[in-house]
Amino acid sequence: MLREVNCWEAQNEQYLILSGTGRDPIVEKDAGGKRIMPGKNERFRPSFEKRKILLIEDEFINQQILQMFLQDAYEIVPAVTGAEALEIIHTQFETLSLILLDLNLPDIYGLDVLREVKSNIQYAHLPVIVMTADSDAEVECLSLGAIDFIPKPYPRQEVVLARILRTIELSEDQDILRWTERVTWFLFRACGGSKSLRRR
Numbered sequence: 277m278l279r280e281v282n283c284w285e286a287q288n289e290q291y292l293i294l295s296g297t298g299r300d301p302i303v304e305k306d307a308g309g310k311r312i313m314p315g316k317n318e319r320f321r322p323s324f325e326k327r328k329i330l331l332i333e334d335e336f337i338n339q340q341i342l343q344m345f346l347q348d349a350y351e352i353v354p355a356v357t358g359a360e361a362l363e364i365i366h367t368q369f370e371t372l373s374l375i376l377l378d379l380n381l382p383d384i385y386g387l388d389v390l391r392e393v394k395s396n397i398q399y400a401h402l403p404v405i406v407m408t409a410d411s412d413a414e415v416e417c418l419s420l421g422a423i424d425f426i427p428k429p430y431p432r433q434e435v436v437l438a439r440i441l442r443t444i445e446l447s448e449d450q451d452i453l454r455w456t457e458r459v460t461w462f463l464f465r466a467c468g469g470s471k472s473l474r475r476r
Contacts, residue, residue, distance in 0.1 A: 358384025
């Protein structure tokens with residue numbers, strides 16, 4: 277649905293807001309189709325594309341099990357070391373929907389990967405689910421910003437899928453809320469804080 281903002285003209289340009297389909301965040305564009313107020317941390321994905329999950333797991337059999345569970349519903353990006361994972365996050369954070377993180381990696385402890393992710397303003401918003409058999413690590417993981425846990429050995433496929441979908445949808449709802457707040461502020465400022473918006 278296309279909504280035209282008729283309440284003002286700024287520098288002789290007509291501003292449009294293009295609402296995506298499904299659960300995708302709002303993307304603002306000008307009359308020429310160019311984004312005019314991009315956010316740093318929101319993820320934009322055409323509704324027909326699979327969500328992308330970074331799977332950080334060094335044990336081959338565990339990685340194969342999870343890929344089998346997830347491959348029909350998601351695009352999986354595998355990483356077997358903490359360093360490889362951080363490089364992928366650094367270069368692909370704008371397209372990632374979720375990080376699945378094993379704690380026992382060969383080079384960097386998983387908690388240190390989690391700490392690095394959550395301390396970087398560019399991708400601190402990315403939801404992280406920790407995969408571990410160590411129930412004692414849960415409190416520290418939560419304190420560092422993990423959203424949920426998948427225990428080892430892994431539960432049934434439907435349980436894993438349900439936890440992942442719930443986490444992604446909660447994160448995307450937060451993205452939509454942030455964009456709604458930014459759009460509201462943007463339109464309020466552009467309209468001088470007084471003129472009403474007319475939608476169609």
